[in-house]
Amino acid sequence: MKNKITEQSQAVKFLVIAASFVIIVAGMKAAESIIVPFLLALFIAIIASPPYFWLQGKGLPTALSMLIVIFAFLFVISIIGLLIGTSINDFTSKLPLYETKLSSQMQGVIAWLTEAGILEKQINLNEMFNPSSVFKIVANTLNEVSGLFANGFLILLMIVFMLLEVSSFPLKLKKMFNDPETSIKRVNSISDNINKYIAIKTAISIGTGLLVTIFLLIMGVDYPVLWGVLAFALNFIPTIGSIIALIPAVLLTIVQLGFGDALIVLIGYLVINTIMGNILEPRLMGKGLGLSTLVVFISLIFWGWILGPVGMLLSVPLTITIKIILDSSEETRWFAILLGPEKAD
Incomplete structure (x- = not known):
């Protein structure tokens, strides 16, 4: 009897947790327009917090430290906006031309393969896969992400308040818990690991973006800065992101320079991502900050469905x-192990 009651209580507990999860996810989906700027602000605040505290440690007042960090952030965003804003508009305006050229070239390849006997019969590319649609997806995504900065003032305000709140957080913990030292250590450990991951990932992504930009500039591909910024952003998505980032650049190279140069661009992307993502990043990250490939893919779909393109970037x-x-x-570590890489220690 007692075992039966225990089983029923566990079943009820599971149903309550599952129902709560569904309600939370539905709420996040409904509040996407509010959550996306908040998460973007939180992400930027985490990146900005080390220099902010470093300036305070050098004896600068809180207000002055905040102003320096905010102006630095605005300067970086302005430079990026100037560099890629024109490119996005120009790329979008030339989409019909690129689509026509790409479809024509791909149909030419299919005709050649058919004549050579590699394909049994002539096929319509659009019935199987329309590669020109990739350009539309990229343009729509870039426009949607850039449209986020219409909420720039709101995001800026949230960053300021988040940075101010972090300063007083330890004092609040001391008042909240009976054992504040343990709580502060745990929060600091979580914060340090998150900061470490985001700092290293941001540095690697910047390096990847710069290398891609320089490489495409040398190759003579249009909009090298735009594709470099795209490589930087999508590098936050391991493995899958680098593959997505190379597709529009390779397709544009086919249209602009031909298949031979497109193959060189493809190899260049693979070399850059192998060095930065598979050699340098694991050495800097160390163990414990990885995810399994399946979890990466599921998180990409899950956060992308809830929060759109920004959710995919921050997944x-x-x-x-x-x-x-x-x-x-200790109680939840088992689940963290499940989320970890295939070769867990």
Whole structure:
């Protein structure tokens, strides 16, 4: 009888947790327009917090430290906006031309393969896959992401308040818990791991973006800065992101320079991403900050469905944050191990 009651209570507990999860996800989906700027502000605040505290440690007042960090952020965003804003508009205006050229070239390849006997019969490319649609997807995504900065003032305000709140957080913990030292250590450990991941990932992504930009500039591909920024952003999505980033650049190279140069661009992308993502990044990250390939793919779909393109870009940082929080407690560490890479220690 007692075992039956225990089983029923566990079943009820599971149903309550499952129902709560569904309600939370539905709420996040409905509040996408509010959550996306908040998460973007949180992500930027985490990146900005080390220099902010470093300036305070050098004896600068809080207000002056805040002003320096905010102006630095605005300067970086302005430079990026100037560099890629014109490119996005120009690329979007030339989309019909690129689509026509790409479809024509691909149909030419199919005709050649048919004549050579490699393909049994002539096929219509659009019935199988329309590669020109990739250009539309890229343009729509870039426009949607750039449209986020229409909420720039709101995001800026949230960053300021988040940075101010972080300063007083330890004092609040001391008042909240009976054992504040343990709580502060746990929060600091979580915060340090999140900061470490985001700092290293941002540095690697910047390096990847710069190398891609320089490489495409040398190759003579149009909009090298735009594709470099895209490589930087999508590098936050391990493995899958680098593949997505190379597709529009390779297709544009086919249209602009031909298949031979497109193959060189493809190889160049693979070399850059192998060095930065598979050699340098694991050495800097160390163990414990990885995710399994399946979890990366699922998180990409999940966060992308809830929060759109920004959710896709932040999918891995968000999932890594959840993993770090789960890993900080003995009760939930088992779930963090499940989220981790295939070769878990």
